[in-house]
Amino acid sequence: MSTEAEKSGTFRNKIATVDDKGKRIWVFPQKPAGRLYTLRSWATLAYIIIFFGLPFLKYDGHPIFLINVLQRRFILFGQIFWPQDFFIFALGMVVFIVFIALFTVVFGRVFCGWACPQTIFMEMVFRKIEFWIEGDAGKQKLLKKAPWDSAKISKKVTKWVIFWLVSFIIANVFLSYLIGVDDLKKLITEPLDKNIGSFTTLLVFTTVFFFVYLWMREQICTVICPYGRMQGVLLDKDSVIVAYDYKRGEKRGKFHKNEKRELGDCIDCEQCVKVCPTGIDIRNGTQLECVNCTACIDACNHMMSAVGLPTGLIRYASENNIAEKKPWRMTWRMKAYSGVMVFLLAILVWLLSTRTDVGITILRTPGQLYQEQPNHQMSNLYNYKIFNKTFKTKEVTLRPENFKGSIKLVGETRMMIPPDGYVAGTMFINIEKDDIKDRKTKLRIGVYEGDEKISTITTSFLGPFKAN
Numbered sequence: 001m002s003t004e005a006e007k008s009g010t011f012r013n014k015i016a017t018v019d020d021k022g023k024r025i026w027v028f029p030q031k032p033a034g035r036l037y038t039l040r041s042w043a044t045l046a047y048i049i050i051f052f053g054l055p056f057l058k059y060d061g062h063p064i065f066l067i068n069v070l071q072r073r074f075i076l077f078g079q080i081f082w083p084q085d086f087f088i089f090a091l092g093m094v095v096f097i098v099f100i101a102l103f104t105v106v107f108g109r110v111f112c113g114w115a116c117p118q119t120i121f122m123e124m125v126f127r128k129i130e131f132w133i134e135g136d137a138g139k140q141k142l143l144k145k146a147p148w149d150s151a152k153i154s155k156k157v158t159k160w161v162i163f164w165l166v167s168f169i170i171a172n173v174f175l176s177y178l179i180g181v182d183d184l185k186k187l188i189t190e191p192l193d194k195n196i197g198s199f200t201t202l203l204v205f206t207t208v209f210f211f212v213y214l215w216m217r218e219q220i221c222t223v224i225c226p227y228g229r230m231q232g233v234l235l236d237k238d239s240v241i242v243a244y245d246y247k248r249g250e251k252r253g254k255f256h257k258n259e260k261r262e263l264g265d266c267i268d269c270e271q272c273v274k275v276c277p278t279g280i281d282i283r284n285g286t287q288l289e290c291v292n293c294t295a296c297i298d299a300c301n302h303m304m305s306a307v308g309l310p311t312g313l314i315r316y317a318s319e320n321n322i323a324e325k326k327p328w329r330m331t332w333r334m335k336a337y338s339g340v341m342v343f344l345l346a347i348l349v350w351l352l353s354t355r356t357d358v359g360i361t362i363l364r365t366p367g368q369l370y371q372e373q374p375n376h377q378m379s380n381l382y383n384y385k386i387f388n389k390t391f392k393t394k395e396v397t398l399r400p401e402n403f404k405g406s407i408k409l410v411g412e413t414r415m416m417i418p419p420d421g422y423v424a425g426t427m428f429i430n431i432e433k434d435d436i437k438d439r440k441t442k443l444r445i446g447v448y449e450g451d452e453k454i455s456t457i458t459t460s461f462l463g464p465f466k467a468n
Contacts, residue, residue: 405429408430
């Protein structure tokens with residue numbers, strides 16, 4: 001322990017952006033620069049291209065990615081998913097959660113700094129706009145304290161307008177993921193009174209994004225997002241995190257030119273603190289506010305190079321790397337998470353590969369008993385619903401599998417399912433009386449597209465009660 005906060009243990013009593021009275025401490029980070037920041041900028045460019053371009057990509061005239069919650073219509077990579085496929089989504093979410101847990105156990109919060117939309121848009125888009133309009137941290141602090149003269153009003157209004165416009169663009173793209181770019185185009189081109197609900201939703205999204213990036217900022221990561229708190233459970237001493245090498249850095253002390261340094265390599269310049277977007281001192285250890293943005297690594301490496309000391313005082317490392325100089329290794333936790341992940345991925349791949357293009361449900365009509373039919377037969381009335389999970393018209397037929405009888409549609413002669421749609425109706429299943437042995441008889445019905453069998457449906461047939 002080196003600092004007074006560390007000695008007293010108070011640096012973990014509250015988050016870095018709240019003072020003793022519970023009032024928010026506004027963070028003015030310095031503009032970062034360095035190799036990792038450049039890599040993050042390129043990664044951000046790729047992310048933004050994907051984010052803004054994906055809704056416009058189509059296959060055979062249809063979007064390849066759509067999450068239409070209102071119509072319960074989901075398209076992932078050109079494949080349509082209906083509510084009947086929800087269990088696949090549920091399993092996918094479980095796989096995603098396990099993946100996040102595994103990734104955190106191994107690599108800490110790299111996702112937060114390199115892939116989280118909140119961090120990417122805040123630090124790599126809105127923060128850059130703010131640096132461009134208001135200047136670096138020092139100028140921003142002076143501007144905040146300055147009176148509301150014409151210069152301050154001009155800069156603030158310009159920033160707010162640009163922030164709102166960027167938020168509006170993001171909201172449009174976000175909405176296109178929900179309703180599709182074609183419906184979004186109608187929202188933009190048609191009269192407002194025809195789309196008042198969608199336009200209101202768009203304004204709500206815009207306002208939320210504007211509020212988040214103008215005012216909430218790092219509070220989303222430290223107060224709202226639960227992931228920072230999860231890392232306290234998931235991380236262990238072998239997890240790779242952004243860490244300060246206290247073995248090498250302590251005892252801290254200012255650097256003097258031409259000195260024969262007897263202190264640790266940390267020159268106490270606090271550049272790592274000044275560039276941190278969440279206002280923490282990484283030298284105090286891993287904290288929930290740290291999003292692994294690597295700004296402190298770049299700042300520290302720059303200062304180490306400037307004074308002729310080795311870089312890497314702050315770097316990606318595990319606690320054991322630093323404390324015991326141990327090389328990284330796979331622990332039993334990592335292996336266990338990996339095993340579960342592989343198992344769940346295998347199940348998910350199997351479900352996706354065995355998923356049929358047509359979904360069908362057949363249920364006996366409630367409240368209806370059996371009916372006597374000519375030719376020594378009995379019938380039950382059923383409701384059916386058939387979903388077409390493709391963009392092509394499908395025609396299916398139903399054939400008896402384990403019984404002698406027939407299937408007759410009511411009011412229809414063929415089962416034609418429109419692209420990306422469904423048909424519903426009623427039908428009779430007729431069975432020879434001699435084949436009815438119990439009150440309820442299990443039936444298997446084959447679903448065919450042409451001569452190809454695509455699935456088998458199981459239902460029950462209600463017959464007369466037979467006393468023993």
